[in-house]
Amino acid sequence: MTHRIAIAGSSGRMGRMLIEAVLAADDCQLVAALDRPDSPALGQDAGAFLGQATGVAISADIPAALAQADYLIDFTRPEGTMAHLRACRAAGVKAVIGTTGFSDEQKAEIAAIARDVAVVMAPNMSVGVNVVLKLLDVAARALKEGYDIEIIEAHHRHKVDAPSGTALKMGEVVAAALGRDLKQCAVYGREGVTGERDPSTIGFATVRGGDIVGDHTVLFAGTGERIEITHKSSSRATYAQGSLRAVRFLAGKACGLYGMDHVLGMA
CATH class of the missing domain: 3.30.360.10 (Dihydrodipicolinate Reductase; domain 2)
Structure with missing residues (x-):
């Protein structure tokens, strides 16, 4: 099974680590890379920082990105993540969320979204x-x-x-x-x-x-x-690898809100 993945915040430190991990994984495919509408990276190849051509251009078009994906991995900011999650629910795309700093109201909305699509959310994916x-x-x-x-x-x-x-x-x-x-x-x-x-x-x-x-x-x-x-x-790579484990866990889930303890079989 090939997991088709979109990455949010793709020009940031964590976004780049996630892109590198997806490109290196035999069972994963990078299909979309998202960033803010004001990002100077828009239009660039998502693998340019690695000197690698992926054919995936960084975009701010959330619906277009999710139309190609089965999963979104998001380590951005609460406001951006909430917009991405609402779009995931509309598109039927599963989500792995490493963003922190959510308010109680935002957490409640995430739980409501997870009744329609499967979500792994954890403050640390390590x-x-x-x-x-x-x-x-x-x-x-x-x-x-x-x-x-x-x-x-x-x-x-x-x-x-x-x-x-x-x-x-x-x-x-x-x-x-x-x-x-x-x-x-x-x-x-x-x-x-x-x-x-x-x-x-x-x-x-x-x-x-x-x-x-x-x-x-x-x-x-x-x-x-x-x-x-x-x-x-010592490296963000551990968060990226944990995120891919979360993606693989979600492959068999239609909906529900999960943590990394579920992913690791410790729940």
Whole structure:
């Protein structure tokens, strides 16, 4: 089976990594490459950055792109992703979504769209990160008493949302394991005289700088010991390969909203 794939944000860092991964996969075919209407890359061959002619020109015409595709992979921004997903529903195209920063209203709309077309959505497509999420569930249940929990994440200077979607997902997993609501117990910044730490909180710290692809550490700090569960990405290739695994998973699905835990058989 050949998976016909359209890539959104095709001139960006992640878009290019996705294009490279699709071109290298024997069971995948790049059929469309989308970008913003104001992108200077419009009209260029999607493989030009690799010195490779694909015959696929970068376009801003969403319906035309989806008319050729069975799947869309999207790692863009929430507003663009929502427009793409609405078009996917109209065209009957399945979607793999790695975009982060969605509002609660947007998440609800995505769930509604997934009643008509199959969608995999995850804040991180890395296989390793999703294994870490399972480890965090186990750790949080075992360390629920006497341990303070802090989540530290670092990304490149260009990332526009904070904390990262992956850090928030880690917080959600830990909070759920502890029987807490992350919205009620998260602390996103400390400054000045903050008083003694509330042991029921989950703290977040954000670092932005350079070309850091993505580092995440969850710290369980107890009396006399610390447990740290860390994942470090050195290349976006891991996100691209995870996305292709998600595409292959969706091949047998007509509709529904799935996560990477479903893709990896850990749900």
